[in-house]
Amino acid sequence: MVDFNQRIVAPSVLASDYGQLSAEVERAGKAGADWIHCDIMDGHFVDNISFGPDFVAAVRRATELYLDVHLMVVRPDRYFPRFVEAGADGITVHVESDHDVGDTLKGIRDAGCRPGLCLRPETPFSAVEEYLDAIDLLLVMTVVPGFGGQAFMEAETMPTVAAAREAREARGLSFHIEVDGGIDAVTAPIAAKHGANVLVAETSVFKAPDMAEAISALRA
Numbered sequence: 001m002v003d004f005n006q007r008i009v010a011p012s013v014l015a016s017d018y019g020q021l022s023a024e025v026e027r028a029g030k031a032g033a034d035w036i037h038c039d040i041m042d043g044h045f046v047d048n049i050s051f052g053p054d055f056v057a058a059v060r061r062a063t064e065l066y067l068d069v070h071l072m073v074v075r076p077d078r079y080f081p082r083f084v085e086a087g088a089d090g091i092t093v094h095v096e097s098d099h100d101v102g103d104t105l106k107g108i109r110d111a112g113c114r115p116g117l118c119l120r121p122e123t124p125f126s127a128v129e130e131y132l133d134a135i136d137l138l139l140v141m142t143v144v145p146g147f148g149g150q151a152f153m154e155a156e157t158m159p160t161v162a163a164a165r166e167a168r169e170a171r172g173l174s175f176h177i178e179v180d181g182g183i184d185a186v187t188a189p190i191a192a193k194h195g196a197n198v199l200v201a202e203t204s205v206f207k208a209p210d211m212a213e214a215i216s217a218l219r220a
């Protein structure tokens, strides 16, 4: 049984120095990261292009930590197998992408990976409700996806986190609730109070003068 009161910190390598990727991933592990979060952006689903499966495979070679892959792409059904191949432990897809959501989630599980589902800040919780028993993780975006360094959208997204926790309890399910965007020492406790147990952080961790301190501040 997962202890949802125990916070899992998942630094996003989006803000790391790609020229020294393995050292950066190692640095995050030594600083206390629980998972490593990889943000995949295709330039269509979001207005930014990040990196692909070969990059994730390089992250995989640098760490044994749980690899949490977040696909911000138009066709996650088409691309998820390449991320399974690259060594992802969990693959999260957006409910707003152009695919049969149920089929994609099942495909990810059948491939031996943990399926996650994500929703953008403006998407109502009702859009993901029918898939909750098929997922291991629900990712609530706390900024509009695409770029790091944006402000946490508390008013728009905390009701979704709270609704997810309520639905999980009511239905006896056990998926993680993850938040992504604008997470720092001030916003982490707010997200946790509403029910989030996995905290993705890019800027507040990779750009911090002391990464270990920044990670432990997210648990406080």
Ligand code: DX5
Pocket (backbone or CB within 6 Å): 012, 014, 037, 039, 070, 143, 144, 145, 146, 147, 148, 149, 150, 180, 181, 182, 183, 200, 201, 202, 203, 204
């Ligand atoms: C948003 C991505 C992120 C994000 C987090 O498009 O999914 O993981 O860049 O960045 P910070 O922590 O800087 O808000």
Ligand code: ZN
Pocket (backbone or CB within 6 Å): 012, 037, 038, 039, 070, 180, 200
């Ligand atoms: Zn992300």
